[in-house]
Amino acid sequence: MSSGGYKPVVNTVRHSITTVSKRKRSSISEPSNNHEPVVVHRPHTSLAPPGSSRKPSKSSRRRRRVRKERSSSSVDRQWVFSASNFRNLKDKLVLVSYNLLGVDNASNHMDLYYNILPQHLDWSRRKHLICKEISRYNATILCLQEVDRFDDLDSLLKNRGFQGVHKRRTGEASDGCSIFWKEKLFKLLHHEEIEFDRFGMRNNVAQLCVLEMNCEDPESKLCMQSSEQTCTSPRRLVVGNIHVLFNPKRGDIKLGQVRLLLEKAYKLSQEWGNIPVAIAGDLNSTPNSAIYDFVASADLDTRLHDRRQISGQSELDTKRSPFRNQHAVSASQTNEWSQEELQLATGGQATTHVRHQLMLNSAYAGVPGTLRTRDQCGEPLATTCHSRFQGTVDYIWHTKELVPVRVLETLPTDVLRRTGGLPSEKWGSDHLAIACELAFMGEGC
Template sequence: MSSGGGYKPVNTVRRTVTTVSKRKRSSISDPVHRPHPPLAPGPIRKPSKSSRRRRRIRKERASSSVERQWVFSPSDSRNLKDKLVLVSYNLLGVDNASNHMDLYYNIPPQHLEWSRRKHLICKEISRYNATILCLQASFELDYEVDRFDDLDSLLKLRGFEGVHKRRTGEATDGCSIFWKEKLFKLLHHQEIEFDSFGLRNNVAQLCVLEMNCEVPESKLRVQSSEQTSTSPRRLVVGNIHVLFNPKRGDIKLGQVRLLLERAYKLSQEWGNIPVAIAGDLNSTPKSAIYDFVASADLDTQLHDRRQISGQSELDTKPSPFRNHYAVSVSQTNEWSQEELQLATGGQATTHVRHQLKLNSAYAGVPGTHRTRDQCGEPLATTCHSRFQGTVDYIWHTKELVPVRVLETLPTDVLRRTGGLPSEKWGSDHLAIACELGFVGE
């Protein structure tokens, strides 16, 4: 084969590569050197699926940061001269967040950092113009920082004073009650250590607060010119964080019962003054524990202690090999003597009772189907990977009436956040809040 015969194919390949290269460059539109011709009139092209999806995501993110709204009672409250704003808030203890990461696996790590969350929480509280705070999972100590003092310092800058009670045992969280120093003064503080009654390491608090009517700029009291001096307004404020364990309904019931017993006794000792109870009951609105608080009476024999809090949806699924028909209703609802004593306080009865006549603040102010259930309670006050529902409440006696309540976020909005805490909300619970007015002079 001659050398000339082998040369031509190589040149041909080179020319082909050059031609392809030029064709590629010519196919790319350059707005500077090769401007587009004017568009011919015609129908407007619809956005692509990807662009529509991006717009939908942006819209959903915007809706997820929606502001919470106050809803007012239809009842006339103009004659209620003395009012207060009570906020109950489970702050999500730092240890709880770190020890139960399975609940927050889809939450960005920075959203769980206390250094960030504490500022979100304080700013949120300020937006609600709260005058009394009942905080749960609020008192924590570790080797480096006293987180209660951390929170206490931030709230003091906003005019609050407070008392706290740490849980017994090895747990580091607890409960705190704060009040606006210029508007209230503390007359009495009582701590309840449930461990002393065989009811685990949870704690509760009771405070007797008196309105400080000497402050002329107080928003709590507006006296007419003909009004004579009256005794100052006082109330009992109770704060509780009930045991979580869904299977120990006997202990949960005993904790709630003991708090209500102490609150009633304190109310009587101070002249039958009003009572407000707030906190995380770790029980749903459809539960027997909710019914007990609302009705003041519960027959334990009608309920399974393992389902008495309504949290059965949190339990693992039952074994498919279990013979449900082999367990009678009476066996399922059977309580041991020890369990009955814990629930009832040692009385020779199967009924649990309390003497307070309590109403739910949220149930007393109608809301919408997007945020309320059939009981009138919020559809959800907490949201994480395993549970979305209501466990937080504010209760009050008849001497107090709800003027307005702070609506929670709609459940569809909560779902779109992917769980709490989030960029906007500093806990896995939503704060609940209401304005209460004193009835009568």
């Protein structure tokens, strides 16, 4: 799936987690000069008579949950570098993909956030957390999903030097997709939108932008050319952004949406001189799914898969424990597809194969990570976490003209579990942002 391959690396990232005793109240002092947290335990005093048992009060349980969350939220995310030395490549960009958790989506699905403190779902707070987080990563291109307060974001990100375009979902939904870029570093050459309902594939949308590095900006660190050089081949790339349909049972539509985006991205790349392509977004599909395999291998035989299981998502079953992620296929299920379903998935009337012409690699699978945060494919173990699901559905893909210099590790799954779900005190969405630094191969500006 990636030319870099996946090699587990242990202890690549150091996490410092301060734990609080369940039986004793703890007072955590300021870290010492060697940055090691010092934990001082105070003796436990009980007001209950000896031998009696008393359940903790609601306020006590809430304080304990808050302390646990703060301890988990204190873990920082780290950048890890590729095993290949791409640091000396001069033309680089930092791409961030982030599902922001639409305000309306959150309020319409409160069962997913029943154990989240109300203030952590407040958009007036979350939007500032999200923008500050983006600034920490020194992002230059943003692919955002579930954006239903674009004006708020646009105003905040403009203050940070970004310019952006937005496409709202069709139908009654209020959220959509947005692409932003650093105005000093890039200029927009072309922008187009995909409304999937025009192809009979629900109200989801996708975006495609052709961006060019601004070699005329003297402050740009992306194009470090001498004054004698001329810019004969400006760096350009196609950026695709998508939020795929959630419904696990409609694998035909999900597959069709991904196929259509990749088809149009390839066409744009050819029209602009066979330029590189980067695809990001929420595919609502797991790394062990057929949809993931389709993106990575460029070919999928629908006859080998049940459309209800093609995204690898678990069925939401309230009787099962939180964070349970199942991918087993029932023996009673069949792989039969109707002609209409095949047409949506493949785009043709006389084929059972789905194909695309882009040779894509996963940015995360191309950079070795730690066993605490990565699966066997090299993808994050989890990019989203709420009361009903913990797993990976967000990705960044790129063609061979781009190489991943480094990627931003996600949080270990045990840390995510201790938060009780996202958003939290530190993280502003129920998804974690994924980010990578990509470099252009070959000659350019």
